[in-house]
Amino acid sequence: MTFTVLTLFPEMFSALLLGGIIKRAVESKCIAIETVDIRDFATNRHRTVDDRPYGGGCGMVMKPEPLARAIRHAKQKHPEARTVLLTPQGRLFDQRVARRVAQYTGLVLICGRYEGVDERVSLLVDEELSIGDYVLTGGEIAAMVVIDVVSRLIPGVLGNVRSADEESFSSGLLEYPQYTRPRSFEGAQVPDILLSGNHLAIKQWRRRVSLARTLAKRPDLLFRESLTPEDIEFLKKIHRDIEAIIERHMQAP
Ligand code: ADE
Helix, strand or coil, X not given: CEEEEEECCHHHHHHHHCCHHHHHHHXXXXXXXXXXXXXXXXXXCCCCCEECCCCCCCCXXXXXXXXXXXXXXXXXXXXXXXXXXXXXXXXXXCHHHHHHHCCCCEEEEEECCCCEECHHHHHHCCEEEECCCCCCCCCHHHHHHHHHHHHCCCCCCCCCCCHHHHCCCCCCCCCCCCCCCCCEECCEECCHHHXXXXXXXXXXXXXXXXXXXXXXXXXXXXXXXXXCHHHHHXXXXXXXXXXXXXXXXXXXX
């Protein structure tokens, strides 16, 4: 996977190479991160990349020509790549979208700055993505989020191939709790089942805790997830237990 980032601040992306999994993934050539300075594609002597908005208003808008030239330059180098504009108006970038875009051999990530980019740039991109319902000062941090999330789905990036599959969201549920030594920490114990050596029982326990956690913290995720008959049976049991508790309290004098 090659990430080609179009930005006015290419130096920000050196942060990804300071340490950790992304640095290692670049070194082992599982991924490549290239930056393109949009200013290099400005059409005038002053290398202007922004201008005042038509119709008035405060702030500056990124001009379409330098961006268009930078996008075409990147596409010429990586014709198979998907072009993505990072913008708060885009589709929400979640694990599902990450899995889909991880299938491309390249992503061209376009980072806007100032008050926005000229609307006509959206005609040149394959899709628009937002990392959440808030407004960043630019698309760079959003592009880094996309690079981080997508990279760990690329084969070879994570040492343990299974760990990307097993955690929060990859199954559509929140992850089960993890413990390591010591067995007792400030009075809180590791659940006995995890020490039992019974792998089947541990697997079932983890699935149930995932379901219960998701129900408690992010019930919205359960609407999207495909559940097994055992999952449904377990959720029904929780439902019956809650009803019994409510019933009991309603009868209390
Ligand atoms: N640029 C500014 N805010 C953004 C967001 N929430 N997602 C993606 N790009 C952005």
